Amino acid sequence: MHAVSPVEDSTVETPVGVPVRDLRRVHIHPDYWYPLAWSHEVKRGKAHGVRFAGEPIVLVRTESGNVFALEDRCAHRQVPLHGGVVDGEAIRCCYHGWTYDCTGRCVDVPYLGRERLPNGVRAYPCREVEGLIFVFPGNAELAASTPLPPLGSVANHAYKTRRFGREVACHYSFMHENLMDMNHQFLHRRQMGQMRARSLGRRRGDDWVEVDYTFSREAGQQPIGEALVFGQSRQGQKQHKDVMTIRTQYPYQTLQIRTSDGTLVMDLWIIYVPLDAEQRTNRTFGLLSVKRPKLGVLLDVAWPLLVWFTERIFKEDRWIVEREQEAHDAQGADWNHEVFPVINELRDLLRTCGAPPTRRVVPIAPEPAAQSCMS
Amino acid sequence: MHAVSPVEDSTVETPVGVPVRDLRRVHIHPDYWYPLAWSHEVKRGKAHGVRFAGEPIVLVRTESGNVFALEDRCAHRQVPLHGGVVDGEAIRCCYHGWTYDCTGRCVDVPYLGRERLPNGVRAYPCREVEGLIFVFPGNAELAASTPLPPLGSVANHAYKTRRFGREVACHYSFMHENLMDMNHQFLHRRQMGQMRARSLGRRRGDDWVEVDYTFSREAGQQPIGEALVFGQSRQGQKQHKDVMTIRTQYPYQTLQIRTSDGTLVMDLWIIYVPLDAEQRTNRTFGLLSVKRPKLGVLLDVAWPLLVWFTERIFKEDRWIVEREQEAHDAQGADWNHEVFPVINELRDLLRTCGAPPTRRVVPIAPEPAAQSCMS
Amino acid sequence: MHAVSPVEDSTVETPVGVPVRDLRRVHIHPDYWYPLAWSHEVKRGKAHGVRFAGEPIVLVRTESGNVFALEDRCAHRQVPLHGGVVDGEAIRCCYHGWTYDCTGRCVDVPYLGRERLPNGVRAYPCREVEGLIFVFPGNAELAASTPLPPLGSVANHAYKTRRFGREVACHYSFMHENLMDMNHQFLHRRQMGQMRARSLGRRRGDDWVEVDYTFSREAGQQPIGEALVFGQSRQGQKQHKDVMTIRTQYPYQTLQIRTSDGTLVMDLWIIYVPLDAEQRTNRTFGLLSVKRPKLGVLLDVAWPLLVWFTERIFKEDRWIVEREQEAHDAQGADWNHEVFPVINELRDLLRTCGAPPTRRVVPIAPEPAAQSCMS
Known part of the structure; x- marks a missing residue:
């Protein structure tokens, strides 16, 4: 009962006759390190x-x-x-x-x-x-030969880090696409005012894809929360010179904001860990690092505001990706009609790097005897 | 585990060897106008x-x-x-x-x-x-060639209309049968006293069936709420002369009460719109029009009582039809053993007028270009 | 994804090549008397x-x-x-x-x-x-030729009986195994202190299996509630001389405690009645009879404590058997790796005495006319 052909955008080249896997049924590849809990x-x-x-x-x-x-x-x-x-x-x-x-x-x-x-x-x-x-x-x-991922600027004392996350009732791929497509600023119009993202270009490797953006304000004032997240307020400038780079380095994702002089003012590392066997829910673990200004205490004072602002943004994103999952459940297939090239690159990446279609059979056998308790 | 043969009553003639469709799995025909919301x-x-x-x-x-x-x-x-x-x-x-x-x-x-x-x-x-x-x-x-249904007496100022309805967790056919079989007065014995319905006869067309009833009181007093719904109280008369006509004009239903002089004192229009794909829930939209007495303000004063009375009746009906759906779900088939001829006519009508067994395939194509916004 | 072979323990002898039925899918045999409600x-x-x-x-x-x-x-x-x-x-x-x-x-x-x-x-x-x-x-x-089960000491005035029970979301077989394997005292360590059960031996018939235990306290004091259930307190004795006998007499279960002089001080009769068609929930009906001491009023005074104590034990048992059912649901098969011989005997008994694998077809026919109302 839908009037739009659910075929893939032609920017994803697929061999003729080979059907594209439904991305929302591609399982995350298990041969990576995944956080499953906070230490506390x-x-x-x-x-x-x-x-x-x-x-x-x-x-x-x-x-x-x-x-x-x-x-x-x-x-x-x-x-x-x-x-x-x-x-x-x-x-x-x-x-x-x-x-x-x-x-x-x-x-x-x-x-x-x-x-x-x-x-x-x-x-x-x-x-x-x-x-x-x-x-x-x-x-x-x-495991021994697979490195843990770099965790952004969390270990750098020049940054203050907020740890956040929550369960979200959707496939991890919706999370990657949500963050990477900055044209979804319309969703946050109540929080961010009317911002317009402009894509500066994208790059792709075997297990990663990334895109750069600049932003301009179409209407409204810059909220204080946003100023904190973006590192500093530059009211009066219609065109920000800051560049935001969003990267999926399979299976992790990062978002970095650099000023025109190359300073990294915001550094986000985030991962969406599937919870259920069908991978229709995930638990998000995020590390949001913000560069401390010269008078570092200002950031501490303003921190509750930053927390409140990011929670509201996260809540809106969570709501919309859960609606996407619901639609997929109801439609029984991926009707997604993507027109933004970098998102089609991302979708292709997540399919390619994901677990193979058939479930691996784990042999019924004792664990390798060489494993010691101190891994 | 049931001792009663679930075959259809023989009043419904079916060709030998052709199994009767399970009425509770017959989808409503989509080529009609259905109300999906109240304007407000x-x-x-x-x-x-x-x-x-x-x-x-x-x-x-x-x-x-x-x-x-x-x-x-x-x-x-x-x-x-x-x-x-x-x-x-x-x-x-x-x-x-x-x-x-x-x-x-x-x-x-x-x-x-x-x-x-x-x-x-x-x-x-x-x-x-x-x-x-x-x-x-x-x-x-x-759509253009299909008329909207007449909505009873809602547009007639000589009547006052109550709009009501609610979601009910059952197939729409249970609703039609519930209203048309007035032998179910036993269900409302606490609200109505002991009323006995007498069927005067039935008529059938291609897309409709209707039945007339009169009522006699077996025990108890006429409640005030009922008197209001039935237009006037006639205490002391053991045998009402009013005639109630219930009609299913596919897919709508009406209930009208006329006095012996032919005055239409109550006029109900009602429809049960399926909500879920399996059509095991419906939303009811009802328009209950009551003729204003000469001193019209009396009806307005008594209106809250009428609302309360009809709500209680509706609540009992809702409870019982949801139990019918539950039984059908548990039994996995229609074990209904109907003995009342007009209900078997109605069941046949709902099967005949319903959507064909296979779901229609809607072509993936743009809408007709001729459609304008002001339909 | 499990490292343990889910085959049956070899103490259950099965013909080569005949797969063992999944016990958790064996339906209880319907040709017995089952309590379905308390009289009140x-x-x-x-x-x-x-x-x-x-x-x-x-x-x-x-x-x-x-x-x-x-x-x-x-x-x-x-x-x-x-x-x-x-x-x-x-x-x-x-x-x-x-x-x-x-x-x-x-x-x-x-x-x-x-x-x-x-x-x-x-x-x-x-x-x-x-x-x-x-x-x-x-x-x-x-029915006429099948006797009602003996109900322990409930009819004996020398005993005071507590009637108890509740719905539990698991297959009845988990209940039988829970009660019969007294090595699960570890579960009740907070209520009972550290008790160690010692199995004295087991016996088996066509439709029953039973096992005897004695208990020794490893640490902690005997709780008052336990003393009441076990009939009397014998503090200072490291080794109880009481013998507990647990018996599954298909489909019922009993637990009896006798002192060294043969006095029956506690007598429990219990049954787990499947509620749903898949038999993954049951309603427990238990009759716990405790021998009255010479000064019988003491038992009445202490009764609320006994109720509280048994409720806490029952709550812990309920929690764990529901986790067993959950694991079975998630694993889709019986991975149980039993090492305790009497439990393997019990599992074999419950399979053997259960309903045959295919559901019986009940003919569609009226009941035998000879049945009168006073059965």
Whole structure:
């Protein structure tokens, strides 16, 4: 019942006769590091249940403070280990007390002899950095050779960083497209006034695509919140000289704003982690770093305003991408009719870098014995 | 697990060997005018999202006060247009500002040249009358030759009209059968006392069926609310002389009460519009017109009582038809064992006049160019 | 994505090549007496709707106080009879007043002659004993020859009985396994302290399996609630001499505690009645009988504490078995890796005694005419 042909824009070249995969059904590639929790969510001596693309995973912080990640199920009766009890450097299932160490090995069943211990559960490579707990959900043998992503300017004391995020009920691809297409400023007209984005050009590599923008104000005043996010206010200038660069470096995304003298005034790193098996929900983890002005305390004073402003923007974006997912659910296919070239590049990238169409079969076998607890 | 054969009553003649369609899966025929909203729900300069049988439709009242109806999705990213902004006589999508006129044509994409405008969305014929906004959801070419239904006595000043309705979680056919089978007075025994309906006879045409009743009171007093609905109280008379005629004129239904001198004292027009694609919910729109007595102010004074009375009756009917739908869902088929001839006629009519079993395929093509905004 | 082979423990011998049925999909056998309500839930002159494995059943207490059970649907329009009106010894449907007696026969349709009465609905054998209303949902011809189960010590005045129960969102087999595997005391460590169960041995018959335990306290004090349940406090004894026997006598379960002199101090009878067609929820009915001490009033005074204690235990058990069901739903198969021999015996018993894999087809036919109202 729609009058528009749902074919892809011709800027995406596809071999004749090869149907394009429905982007909203492309699963994220698991052979990357994904943050699954903030550090503060996993308290010492506690277990915390999370999900990656439908897989239940338990994050355990031992009494010594280390964090490890296992399948979130007891090998015995499949109940979640996150309901269990941390015992030293191990996790004990709450039901019959079966106990697992950081490699997933079962090290105690209270009513069985040590010589009769059953198999354990899968362990995931796990690292903690800058307040985020990263897990490698794919092929564990690739974890050591796969670097953690650079996290923008979060480690640079010249910047102040806001950590934010929330669950959003949509496929991660909608999030990438939302941020990269700055023509959607119309959505934020109540927050931002009427801003017009102008694309300066795009670049593409094997696993990344990026685009530059400048902005001009069509009507209205620059809000204070925006001035804070963009680093400084330049009222009176009709044409900003700042350049915004948005990049998807699979599977992560960044947004950077540089002034005409090349100073990086805003640096955002963000990732959308699928939660359910169909990947129609994601949890967003964002690190928004703003360069401190010379009188650094001003930024601290204005921080609550920046928080409020970004929350309102994020709320509008969340609302619209959830409507996109709803439409896809109702239409049963990708009717998207994209006309903006960089977004078509991005869509092609997300298809190409995503997981292959068939689900990988994980062999039923014990984990590699070489894995130690301190990954 | 049921002991009763679910075959049709033999009063419905069917060719041997041709299975009868499950009435509860017969879709309403789309080539009629259906009210999708009350006028007051679509405010000037605003958009309002509704549904017909699973199709999302946006009703837009422009700044000049006209109403038009489009598919409720932007051709670009499929988000609902009802979240958008009315701009003069057009609707602008809230996300990237794509703009559509009353014919569904895309007339502006803020970041594209006018020569590159993409296809638009489907428009629906739309008319506003007597506080109802009617849409023609089927083949638009038939709209001009299909008259709007007569709406009872709503335009007659000798009558006072109550507009009512609500969502009901059942197939529209249960609603038709509920109203037409006046033997269900037992359901309203707490509101109406013990009334016995006597069927005087039925008539049938190609697209209609109707039945006449008289009523006698078996026990209890006539409630004041009923007296108001029935136009006047005639306490002391064991046998009413009033005749009630209930008619399904596909897809609408009417109920009229006439006194022995032929005066029409009550005139109800009602329609049950399917909301979801499976048509297991409907929105009821009803116009209940009551003839004003000589001292017309009496009716106005008593009006709140009439509202209260009809609401209670409607609530009981709603409860029971939702139980019927639940039973159908659980049983997975129509086990209905009807013994009342007019209801079997009605069931046959609703099957015959309903949409054909296979869904019509709507061609992917622009709307007829001849359609103007003032339909 | 799990590292443990989901095959059955080898203690269950199965013919080579014959796959073991997924226990969580084995339906309970309907040819037994099941309690479907407490007596106080079915008030005189009222009807009460219940479910057995997805079948809606109405329990009717007539004006004379008898209880009968019918399919909970009117033969006419399939609405639930439990919304109807008890009329003497019959139930009248609330919609059009069709009336059924205790055998399910339709005895009145107000607008039809008696000679034209349609078929009725299915009746279920029904008995009321010790505050429970039992129904025989299977082949009614077997009801007379199938005894009601013995209900522990509920009829013995030397015991005080607590009736309890609740809906639990899991397959009944999880309930049997939970109670029979006393190694799950770890789950109740906060209520019970650290108790260790020791299995003394197990016995097995065609339709039953049972196991004996003794308990020793590893740490902590005996809670007062536990002392009450176990009949008496024996603080200072590190090793209890009491023996607990847990038995599944298909489809019922009992738990008895005897002191060293053979006195039965606690006697629990319990059953888990499937509610939905897939049998993934159950309603538990339990009778917990505690032997009165010589000064019987002490038990009455302490009763609220016993109630509180057992409620907390039951709440923990309910939580964990619902997590087991959730895991089964997510995994789509029975990954259970049981190592405790008696539980594997129990699992085998529940498979063997359960309903055959294919659903029985109930012929569409009137009930045996010989059935009278006083079953």
